[in-house]
Amino acid sequence: MKSVATRKAELEARRKALLSRIEEIGQELDAHDSKDWEELAVERESDEVLEDLGNSAQNELRMIDAAMHRxxxxxxxxxxxxxxxxxxxxxxxxxxxxxxxxxAQLR
Incomplete structure (x- = not known):
């Protein structure tokens, strides 16, 4: 059985990893400057995937923050x-x- 202190350390490590991922996603989204229409279309599709990953990371961050408060x-x-x-x-x-x-099953 893991102690609450161990769980807290795991949550803090995951939080740090998520913040790093969100920063990388932001940098990737800001890096696009293609002038070619085909490349721009591909970049936009990639941006949608990156935005979804960023949103997922932000949702997990909110859950971790709530767990830390608990x-x-x-x-x-x-x-x-x-x-x-x-x-x-x-x-x-x-x-x-x-x-x-x-x-959780009832939700």
Whole structure:
């Protein structure tokens, strides 16, 4: 069983990686300056993929930040909906999850 301190360290490491990814995506999006129409079309398609990746990273960041607040409040590892303890296996897969398996399925 992992301690809350270990989970917090893992969440902080993931947060740092996500911030780095978001910065790289922003740099890539700003780097396009093709004057060729075909290349510009391909770049725009790539931009859509990059934007989706950036949005996904930002959503995960919000979940991590919320999990960090739950850690500070002493509520980490408990479902925010029903209050039951979230299983260790679920936290291993989704360390920032606010829901137990049952409540997540209901959502």
């Amino acid at each position: 850690i500070e409040d002493g509520e980490y590892g408990f479902c925010v909906q029903c209050g039951n303890e979230i299983t260790e296996e679920r936290l291993d897969l989704l360390p920032a999850t606010p829901f137990c398996r049952d409540c």
